[in-house]
Amino acid sequence: MTIQGFDTRPGEGSATQRAYQMLRHMIVTGVLRPGEKLKIDALRRKLDTGASPIREALSLLTSDNLVERIDQRGFRTAEISAENFQEILSLRCTLEELALGESIARATEVWEEGVVLAHHRMQRAKQAGSEMFEQRHKEFHMALLANAPSPILLKFCSQLYDLNIRYRYLAGNALDYRRRDVSDEHHAILDAAVARDVDRAREALISHYKMTGAFLAGLLGDGALS
Secondary structure, X not given: OEEOOEEOOOOOOOHHHHHHHHHHHHHHOOOOOOOOEEOHXXXXXXXOOOHHHHHHHHHHHHHOOOEEEOOOOOEEEOOOOHHHHHHHHHHHHHHHHHHHHHHHHOOXXXXXXXXXXHHHHHHHHHHOOOOOHHHHHHHHHHHHHOOOOOHHXXXXXXXXXXXXXXXXXXXXXXXXXXXXXXXXXXXXXXXXHHOOOHHHXXXXXXXXXXXXXXXXXXXXXXXXXX
């Protein structure tokens, strides 16, 4: 089965891992709305799996800050707020700036080829209007950082990406990119990284994030994402 480009084929990984991946995707993409009560029986039927994997997956998602435990009463999806978004954006800029510098400093041909390939796949998915675009988008951003010798840092960057992208999905059609050429922004990041220009790559990356961040912050201020 595929949910908006997310592969959920049975038999791949444990039942808990599959439930975790599917629930994570549903929260990030807004299928499960902020503050929504997560009822085990309903999720069990929706995902066609057992109650135990659902409970274990929800516990894992609390560590990702995508799910909140409600005392002894169960779980709900994490709430959203302008303050939460600004913290996510600030942390993402700080940690990815660090990771990108480390990654470029250790640049190899293999890393460069991986970044170029990830960019190509992202662009191809965008041009085709593919459901896989968001997955390819994350793969490109993580490929840029992949050479950093800091697995914990990379894990945090991946988690922050998901927390940030959740706000973008919630914005939906309100997120109007007509005044921006996001493809050019991605090209600028790619070109600087391949040129091993740390300062230019960091500047392009942070500018890219802050432009989207300013728009989403405005929507939050207007209550458009509530």
